[in-house]
Amino acid sequence: xxxxxxxxxxxxxxxxxxxxxxxxxxxxxxxxxxxxxxxxxxxxxxxxxxxxxxxxxxxxxxxxxxxxxxxxxxxxxxxxxxxxxxxxxxxxxxxxxxxxxxxxxxxxxxxxxxxxxxxxxxxxxxxxxxxxxxxxxxxxxxxxxxxxxxxxxxxxxxxxxxxxxxxxxxxxxxxxxxxxxxxxxxxxxxxxxxxxxxxxxxxxxxxxxxxxxxxxxxxxxxxxxxxxxxxxxxxxxxxxxxxxxxxxxxxxxxxxxxxxxxxxxxxxxxxxxxxxxxxxxxxxxxxxxxxxxxxxxxxxxxxxxxxxxxxxxxxxxxxxxxxxxxxxxxxxxxxxxxxxxxxxxxxxxxxxxxxxxxxxxxxxxxxxxxxxxxxxxxxxxxxxxxxxxxxxxxxxxxxxxxxxxxxxxxxxxxxxxxxxxxxxxxxxxxxxxxxxxxxxxxxxxxxxxxxxxxxxxxxxxxxxxxxxxxxxxxxxxxxxxxxxxxxxxxxxxxxxxxxxxxxxxxxxxxxxxxxxxxxxxxxxxxxxxxxxxxxxxxxxxxxxxxxxxxxxxxxxxxxxxxxxxxxxxxxxxxxxxxxxxxxxxxxxxxxxxxxxxxxxxxxxxxxxxxxxxxxxxxxxxxxxxxxxxxxxxxxxxxxxxxxxxxxxxxxxxxxxxxxxxxxxxxxxxxxxxxxxxxxxxxxxxxxxxxxxxxxxxxxxxxxxxxxxxxxxxxxxxxxxxxxxxxxxxxxxxxxxxxxxxxxxxxxxxx
Amino acid sequence: xxxxxxxxxxxxxxxxxxxxxxxxxxxxxxxxxxxxxxxxxxxxxxxxxxxxxxxxxxxxxxxxxxxxxxxxxxxxxxxxxxxxxxxxxxxxxxxxxxxxxxxxxxxxxxxxxxxxxxxxxxxxxxxxxxxxxxxxxxxxxxxxxxxxxxxxxxxxxxxxxxxxxxxxxxxxxxxxxxxxxxxxxxx
Numbered sequence: 025x026x027x028x029x030x031x032x033x034x035x036x037x038x039x040x041x042x043x044x045x046x047x048x049x050x051x052x053x054x055x056x057x058x059x060x061x062x063x064x065x066x067x068x069x070x071x072x073x074x075x076x077x078x079x080x081x082x083x084x085x086x087x088x089x090x091x092x093x094x095x096x097x098x099x100x101x102x103x104x105x106x107x108x109x110x111x112x113x114x115x116x117x118x119x120x121x122x123x124x125x126x127x128x129x130x131x132x133x134x135x136x137x138x139x140x141x142x143x144x145x146x147x148x149x150x151x152x153x154x155x156x157x158x159x160x161x162x163x164x165x166x167x168x169x170x171x172x173x174x175x176x177x178x179x180x181x182x183x184x185x186x187x188x189x190x191x192x193x194x195x196x197x198x199x200x201x202x203x204x205x206x207x208x209x210x211x212x213x214x215x216x217x218x219x220x221x222x223x224x225x226x227x228x229x230x231x232x233x234x235x236x237x238x239x240x241x242x243x244x245x246x247x248x249x250x251x252x253x254x255x256x257x258x259x260x261x262x263x264x265x266x267x268x269x270x271x272x273x274x275x276x277x278x279x280x281x282x283x284x285x286x287x288x289x290x291x292x293x294x295x296x297x298x299x300x301x302x303x304x305x306x307x308x309x310x311x312x313x314x315x316x317x318x319x320x321x322x323x324x325x326x327x328x329x330x331x332x333x334x335x336x337x338x339x340x341x342x343x344x345x346x347x348x349x350x351x352x353x354x355x356x357x358x359x360x361x362x363x364x365x366x367x368x369x370x371x372x373x374x375x376x377x378x379x380x381x382x383x384x385x386x387x388x389x390x391x392x393x394x395x396x397x398x399x400x401x402x403x404x405x406x407x408x409x410x411x412x413x414x415x416x417x418x419x420x421x422x423x424x425x426x427x428x429x430x431x432x433x434x435x436x437x438x439x440x441x442x443x444x445x446x447x448x449x450x451x452x453x454x455x456x457x458x459x460x461x462x463x464x465x466x467x468x469x470x471x472x473x474x475x476x477x478x479x480x481x482x483x484x485x486x487x488x489x490x491x492x493x494x495x496x497x498x499x500x501x502x503x504x505x506x507x508x509x510x511x512x513x514x515x516x517x518x519x520x521x522x523x524x525x526x527x528x529x530x531x532x533x534x535x536x537x538x539x540x541x542x543x544x545x546x547x548x549x550x551x552x553x554x555x556x557x558x559x560x561x562x563x564x565x566x567x568x569x570x571x572x573x574x575x576x577x578x579x580x581x582x583x584x585x586x587x588x589x590x591x592x593x594x595x596x597x598x599x600x601x602x603x604x605x606x607x608x609x610x611x612x613x614x615x616x617x618x619x620x621x622x623x624x625x626x627x628x629x630x631x632x633x634x635x636x637x638x639x640x641x642x643x644x645x646x647x648x649x650x651x652x653x654x655x656x657x658x659x660x661x662x663x664x665x666x667x668x669x670x671x672x673x674x675x676x677x678x679x680x681x682x683x684x685x686x687x688x689x690x691x692x693x694x695x696x697x698x699x700x701x702x703x704x705x706x707x708x709x710x711x712x713x714x715x716x717x718x719x720x721x722x723x724x725x726x727x728x729x730x731x732x733x734x735x736x737x738x739x740x741x742x743x744x745x746x747x748x749x750x751x752x753x754x755x756x757x758x759x760x761x762x763x764x765x766x767x768x769x770x771x772x773x774x
Numbered sequence: 775x776x777x778x779x780x781x782x783x784x785x786x787x788x789x790x791x792x793x794x795x796x797x798x799x800x801x802x803x804x805x806x807x808x809x810x811x812x813x814x815x816x817x818x819x820x821x822x823x824x825x826x827x828x829x830x831x832x833x834x835x836x837x838x839x840x841x842x843x844x845x846x847x848x849x850x851x852x853x854x855x856x857x858x859x860x861x862x863x864x865x866x867x868x869x870x871x872x873x874x875x876x877x878x879x880x881x882x883x884x885x886x887x888x889x890x891x892x893x894x895x896x897x898x899x900x901x902x903x904x905x906x907x908x909x910x911x912x913x914x915x916x917x918x919x920x921x922x923x924x925x926x927x928x929x930x931x932x933x934x935x936x937x938x939x940x941x942x943x944x945x946x947x948x949x950x951x952x953x954x955x956x957x958x959x960x961x
Contacts, residue, residue: 105793105794110854151799316922318950322950323956327956327960329838329840330841345922712933713933
């Protein structure tokens, strides 16, 4: 059977169609696109037959043959497994290909063979690499149980584990490794001089004498005591230069460049990972574009193997469709709003936004107060008792966590009054929560810095308060360390002490409280915000606490298992569905915002605030940034000139102007393409209508001429083998072609 | 471990590797799964290319397909006799098209076949209604079903004939962002 077997599984299928349509060049090219070259000879035979019978059809058949040649070469180059044919035909193709290859020159044969072997090698390598992927089995299990929306959260978590690991390897190899191997490799470390001047006194904070066990715990949890003068914190890296036999290693420069490098590496990796999602989101011009089609045809997760998950997916799909229908209704309602209603709505929104700003300001102020109180409590020598001291140390973290717990509830309550469309409501609430979470870290740092640069007698001699903060970077590092530890403790504590009891209560107790509270929902946006918050802390804190990425790697490693257990045992996935496609973009977008927000404090502290005189690698420089200009000034003249030219204003301004021009050009191009696409779409519709109109007219004309000449009836019909695309077709084109049935009104196919 | 030699010849495995998106190990694993479905029907030795087909009822009970609302249509689209009885070639073909590495265009072709319930090479309103009902287990009201089908056709129909031909469907599905990630089965 020469017709495309892919389409015709059922041989009894019939279509009311017009044989004229079969001759159209567009239909012919569609057929050839589905066939491989081995069917070519047979097709040539049939087209020859047609050519002999139709004079008028000659031009069509010529284009058909030309198309056929083009398609033949195209399909030859496509790998066999991408063709939509049954297995038996594919294997026949393969043997035919091999036979054809025997006829080729030995060079071509060798090329084809090596191509085949390389392809197979690449497939095997990819399979082997995929076995090395972390948590492959767990993620497979989660995908089967909960679908791709939640899966994207866990693969995001895996990405963060890898990112932190790479950052730690980077920082370790450039900052810690030289110091560690210096004694073994014959290196000679020159330390920064403690010249005893005003600002360079750094009292040791190690505890003397008998130490209580709970003081060890306090030290471990707060990064003080025995942990302070270790590799963990900035203050330990006192080395200035390491003189190896073959070179001199400038540690301050390496420290600074490693910081810049890890920020840059994170940026590049995130952007690369989000590139596909971003492109797709840009191409869909309206956010409602194809939403129904996407849900119906690409909505069901074929990966789901679990009955519960299937039920959930069904209800979430149902929810999505109902939401979309409601969105349509609401859009209609919004369009019908009167002016008076609009004014009222805008007034309500304005008041509620003021309220939100007020809530945010209150939270930020409380974080500021808590930080100052905590710093003063740590400085004072009066220790109350173990637990209270710990609470005072962790006070900023506690306040931040509480604020981050209350504000999302508040925001999702407020948004109900603002009368937006459901999709926009979700996004807006999320934006507010993101802003709250990430800015709270900034406020903490700002309040820390205000403490550090606040001296009793007005402006500070050393640029910072050296009596209280002889090594302020270590102090900032300790705060970041505490935030990380506390975040980790809270996540585990909430899972154990809130979710488990909730599940027990809801399952076994039949009271009103259980019904109102309901089962825990795994809310993806809130969970993502949690881990982005942790990652932002890591990015800011790595400068002050170089081992922090390793701690975060371990933290995220355990969080994966905690969340997995929590998901499987406690929660049901949220009925508010989270699409996998948009979620990747959302996760990486929020992460990018976190990265950009993390760059700000690091930049300010490197460039603005004076580095400590008593500790750390930048003792001999005013600010941490200064090490770079001083190194550049020692370089040979040529490179120095080049670097100065690159950093000059002329270069910067012209670079900026060129970038703006390029961006403008690309935006204009995209707009033009969109317009062209719209025009082509309209043209397609018009052409389809033209075609149908012409065919109707033609059929009417044929009917009339057939009625007028009843002699040319009942010609033997050589029907094609499969009736789906063609109806009976006569080889005699001289007489008018009969139609077995009148053409229906809408019978077009491409 | 030396089992591989006795199920398929090396040439057969090569052919399978070239014609599908699976590696040798995966093909052998697939054969194991196929054999599990009907141990008395499926021989262990495939070197002579035996002609046996596993009936539809056994295939749709596989754990990978059990919860899928379109399982019958999927199996029917890949069977040559249209009744859903799959030989091993068709079985492998089915999972190859539904694997992660299959390209979009190939998946689009078979997706069209799956959603075309009355096999007339168009996705008409009845096909869409059946699809929707299978997806939501008939929990939408009839008016909502009609509305959703109308909106779908409105979004995707390019040539204005009120049903979706393959060109319309292909054009739409290749741009649907979730298609590639949802239209795959892991085995």
